[in-house]
Amino acid sequence: MDPIRERPVLDVSGLPTVMFGKANTTWLANLLYMMIEGTMFALVVASYFYLRTRSSSWPPGNLPPTLGWGITSGAIFLISLVPARYAQRVAPSGDRSKIRWGLLALAGVAVIAMVVRGFELANLNCRWNENAYASTVWALLGLHTGHLITEFIETVVILCVSFTDKMEGTRLADVAINSDYWYFVVVTAILSDFVIYGTTRFL
Numbered sequence: 001m002d003p004i005r006e007r008p009v010l011d012v013s014g015l016p017t018v019m020f021g022k023a024n025t026t027w028l029a030n031l032l033y034m035m036i037e038g039t040m041f042a043l044v045v046a047s048y049f050y051l052r053t054r055s056s057s058w059p060p061g062n063l064p065p066t067l068g069w070g071i072t073s074g075a076i077f078l079i080s081l082v083p084a085r086y087a088q089r090v091a092p093s094g095d096r097s098k099i100r101w102g103l104l105a106l107a108g109v110a111v112i113a114m115v116v117r118g119f120e121l122a123n124l125n126c127r128w129n130e131n132a133y134a135s136t137v138w139a140l141l142g143l144h145t146g147h148l149i150t151e152f153i154e155t156v157v158i159l160c161v162s163f164t165d166k167m168e169g170t171r172l173a174d175v176a177i178n179s180d181y182w183y184f185v186v187v188t189a190i191l192s193d194f195v196i197y198g199t200t201r202f203l
Helices: 025-053 067-079 081-093 096-122 132-161 170-202
Strands: none
Touching (some): 081 096, 096 132
8 A cells, every 4th residue: 555645734824814905805896896886877877978968958957956065965975085094094903992983983974974965865956757867867866875875884884893802803804895885985976976066067
């Protein structure tokens, strides 16, 4: 009988148990998810501009949405980048206290953004079923509102976890990835604001 051959063994005990950024497969999954959602936004925006080419006046038979609420909303989303970035920066340290403060601030700004979004919807100066323009505007803002609410819920869930002993390992990476998705929410908010409030005045 042939002697048993020894198999080479690779010692991986020194490797980190959790990775952040591109080295984390969840980061890649989150990126692919944002690409899918971004495509949805692109389709709605493309529909909006297609409809614009079919109308001699824009918006057709409606006043433009109230600009003040759009500016306020955009400013709030830009401010939200501060707590989102802070939470992402302190996540690798595992400092639960700092992580909680970052997530709490982010959740708080999200609440303010949702309240302002309510005023935005009330001041679009059109009903969702009034015409094709109105339906597209409501669809775009409604799509983004869905993402805003979803991200708020996710942030609150991670915030709750941060008060337990489970806030370690991959949960720390989840904090950083949550901020990545918030950046996506901010970018789509600014683009949506430009389409809804800008093109009705400049096109």
